[in-house]
Amino acid sequence: MTRRPYFVAAASRRQFLTWSAGALATTGLAASGCSAPEGSGSAKAAGASPSPTTLSRIGLDYPFTQLPLYTTLVKLSTAAATKHDVKLLTTSDASNPDTQATNLNTWVAQKMPAIVSFPMVFEAAESIAKAALDAGLIWVTYGGTLENQSADIQFSFREGGRLLGEAAAKWADEELGGKGKVAFLVDNTIELGRERTKGMVDAFTKLAPGVDVVAQEQAIDPDTGLSKSNAILAKHPDLNIVLGITDAAAYGGFKALQQAGRKKGDAKTFVGGQDGAAPSLLAIKQGTFYRASSALAPQDIANAIVDVPLAVAAGKANPSVQVPVKLVGSGDTAEIDALLAQNA
Amino acid sequence: MTTATTATAAERAVPGPRALAAGGLATLRRQPLLLVLALLVLVFQLSTGSFLDPGNLRGIATDAAALAIVAVPLALLVISGYLDLSVGSTLALGALTAGWLAGEQAQSPVVAVVGALAVGAAVGAVNGVLCCYLGLSPFIVTLGMLAAVRGLAQQLFPLPLSGFGDGFAWLGGARIAGIAAPVVIAGAVLVAGALFLAYTPTGRHVFAIGVNREAAYLSGIDVRRTPFALFVVTGTAAALAGAIKASVLDSAVSGTSGAGFELTVLTAVLLGGVALSGGSGSVLGVLLGVLFLGCLQNGLTLLSVPTFWQQMAQGVALVAGAALAYFGPRTTR
Numbered sequence: 001m002t003r004r005p006y007f008v009a010a011a012s013r014r015q016f017l018t019w020s021a022g023a024l025a026t027t028g029l030a031a032s033g034c035s036a037p038e039g040s041g042s043a044k045a046a047g048a049s050p051s052p053t054t055l056s057r058i059g060l061d062y063p064f065t066q067l068p069l070y071t072t073l074v075k076l077s078t079a080a081a082t083k084h085d086v087k088l089l090t091t092s093d094a095s096n097p098d099t100q101a102t103n104l105n106t107w108v109a110q111k112m113p114a115i116v117s118f119p120m121v122f123e124a125a126e127s128i129a130k131a132a133l134d135a136g137l138i139w140v141t142y143g144g145t146l147e148n149q150s151a152d153i154q155f156s157f158r159e160g161g162r163l164l165g166e167a168a169a170k171w172a173d174e175e176l177g178g179k180g181k182v183a184f185l186v187d188n189t190i191e192l193g194r195e196r197t198k199g200m201v202d203a204f205t206k207l208a209p210g211v212d213v214v215a216q217e218q219a220i221d222p223d224t225g226l227s228k229s230n231a232i233l234a235k236h237p238d239l240n241i242v243l244g245i246t247d248a249a250a251y252g253g254f255k256a257l258q259q260a261g262r263k264k265g266d267a268k269t270f271v272g273g274q275d276g277a278a279p280s281l282l283a284i285k286q287g288t289f290y291r292a293s294s295a296l297a298p299q300d301i302a303n304a305i306v307d308v309p310l311a312v313a314a315g316k317a318n319p320s321v322q323v324p325v326k327l328v329g330s331g332d333t334a335e336i337d338a339l340l341a342q343n344a
Numbered sequence: 345m346t347t348a349t350t351a352t353a354a355e356r357a358v359p360g361p362r363a364l365a366a367g368g369l370a371t372l373r374r375q376p377l378l379l380v381l382a383l384l385v386l387v388f389q390l391s392t393g394s395f396l397d398p399g400n401l402r403g404i405a406t407d408a409a410a411l412a413i414v415a416v417p418l419a420l421l422v423i424s425g426y427l428d429l430s431v432g433s434t435l436a437l438g439a440l441t442a443g444w445l446a447g448e449q450a451q452s453p454v455v456a457v458v459g460a461l462a463v464g465a466a467v468g469a470v471n472g473v474l475c476c477y478l479g480l481s482p483f484i485v486t487l488g489m490l491a492a493v494r495g496l497a498q499q500l501f502p503l504p505l506s507g508f509g510d511g512f513a514w515l516g517g518a519r520i521a522g523i524a525a526p527v528v529i530a531g532a533v534l535v536a537g538a539l540f541l542a543y544t545p546t547g548r549h550v551f552a553i554g555v556n557r558e559a560a561y562l563s564g565i566d567v568r569r570t571p572f573a574l575f576v577v578t579g580t581a582a583a584l585a586g587a588i589k590a591s592v593l594d595s596a597v598s599g600t601s602g603a604g605f606e607l608t609v610l611t612a613v614l615l616g617g618v619a620l621s622g623g624s625g626s627v628l629g630v631l632l633g634v635l636f637l638g639c640l641q642n643g644l645t646l647l648s649v650p651t652f653w654q655q656m657a658q659g660v661a662l663v664a665g666a667a668l669a670y671f672g673p674r675t676t677r
Contacts, residue, residue, distance in 0.1 A: 065599065066598075066599025066600055066603065067599055068503050068597060068598075068599065070599070071502035071503060188652075189651075215645070217645060218651035218654075221600045222597070223589065223600075226407075227407045227642075230403035230406070230407060230642075231646055233403070234394060234400030234403050234642075234646070235394045235400075235646055237399065248600065255592065255593050259517065260399075278503065279504055279506035279507075279595045282506060
């Protein structure tokens with residue numbers, strides 16, 4: 001007849017908390033053991049540029065851990081580093097600039113011999129990069145240039161946008177007689193997005209002045225791309241072109257057009273994006289109206305992540321690299337297959 | 345005599361204009377968001393000219409369907425005094441599970457959806473055990489699960505999934521009597537939620553637990569089982585919404601699917617007049633909250649309002665909704 005009170009029995013709750021604390025402590029100890037820095041070894045390197053023989057670790061700080069490219073990059077960079085007997089370590093910034101700054105400061109304090117960082121806010125990274133250089137560490141800026149750095153890995157984000165914009169404008173000229181309607185799915189929140197947006201919009205509007213720009217909407221993921229495109233299509237059912245700042249957003253536009261009744265191979269429709277994401281590459285390969293993607297080869301980026309800091313450590317002149325971006329279309333089957341293999 | 349009686353019955357069956365107006369006013373007083381929504385629709389229609397086009401309304405309904413499917417059980421959970429912030433990650437895990445089963449494993453769409461629902465129910469059960477039976481804070485537990493389930497999804501499915509097949513596409517793309525399947529499912533969830541809350545003893549228990557858990561316990565209500573079941577249903581609904589989104593997009597990405605969805609759905613619930621402190625709310629209010637967000641997003645896009653203004657507008661809408669919920673009358677039982 002007795003019923004347990006509505007609140008939890010104290011004993012069971014205490015037991016649970018004890019077990020949880022034990023499990024957390026064990027996990028924490030294991031994690032700290034697994035990722036312990038080369039404390040003394042790093043300390044020896046303090047105040048001096050590491051030589052090729054001391055560069056045993058490279059820290060990759062790629063903040064956008066939610067992107068599929070992150071997994072691919074870590075996998076390929078780790079493999080590339082292993083070939084050089086270098087250990088690749090990573091941060092977990094979860095797209096948060098504050099977390100990124102904290103993680104980078106920790107690496108600098110731990111004397112990580114070489115840091116390859118993609119700063120979310122370039123201005124904020126400047127002081128951390130300076131601290132790294134002052135501590136005798138190698139700092140490689142990914143995706144841009146800082147005043148304080150050993151070298152950089154450059155991508156022309158604007159170039160990627162430009163390639164896509166030009167391809168779409170050329171298509172509009174040939175297939176639509178230079179007329180029609182275009183919607184841009186853009187990003188104005190981070191530097192990378194602004195660069196891509198500018199490259200894409202400027203190139204298109206310059207080469208296809210007769211095409212009406214009916215919308216410029218913020219969208220970087222497929223969900224947003226889909227809902228924004230649905231709204232745009234309600235107002236402009238005769239929309240011909242959707243260009244995306246990312247392949248993910250453009251893929252949402254691709255699906256919206258299909259749901260609006262557009263056939264997969266519609267001759268009067270063009271969708272294009274940037275990144276070289278697998279679903280988009282597959283759609284291009286299948287000959288749908290998803291016609292182009294400005295793609296970066298993950299293997300090229302992974303090689304640069306390892307080779308550039310090694311080149312700096314070896315004292316090579318001009319160690320910086322520019323990773324090429326290429327526009328792939330339905331005719332580039334071999335290139336698409338190679339990109340898909342790297343993304344597998 | 346008989347004629348007079350019949351006439352009186354007919355008069356009672358068909359309320360006069362005054363009665364209708366009084367009823368309408370009473371509804372407006374209970375659901376002030378209805379008036380705001382009507383004004384919003386009017387403004388968007390006058391300024392765009394295409395807001396009320398059938399195609400656009402269909403688009404709004406389809407976009408809002410996944411939101412409604414999760415908002416209803418979440419509202420019941422909030423009414424009972426609990427909260428689930430992990431629905432965005434559960435949605436992602438559901439989407440990926442369904443996509444993986446339908447695509448890589450070449451399972452039937454039914455198996456894919458059932459698999460996703462099972463995963464969602466499991467996440468909900470973990471939340472329920474920790475919050476209802478061990479008494480941990482729902483805010484902390486579900487916030488932790490938000491991160492943990494997202495991490496699990498990224499670990500299990502690090503790369504995007506796509507190409508789930510024509511059979512699975514039915515879930516997001518089919519039309520039932522001319523209405524998109526996700527909208528039909530959302531309608532069923534709304535009706536079931538409303539009936540449950542209004543006509544079942546357990547529905548009344550949800551309010552009782554939310555108003556005063558100790559008093560509910562002392563009056564013989566099992567104050568753990570009902571919220572536990574609601575956690576499981578909320579997790580299952582989130583996974584169902586994920587499966588629908590995966591079907592609509594024919595793709596799912598572990599890092600971005602459902603990111604931020606928990607705040608959107610909570611916004612809809614709160615806009616609908618559900619009190620975060622529990623004990624009050626209605627499914628009609630939740631429907632209005634969902635429609636309000638859907639119309640706002642769609643209308644701002646139609647008007648080509650710049651991104652940051654759109655964010656501001658959504659923030660202001662939330663504050664306005666919270667004010668309406670606070671100053672307006674409360675729906676309790």
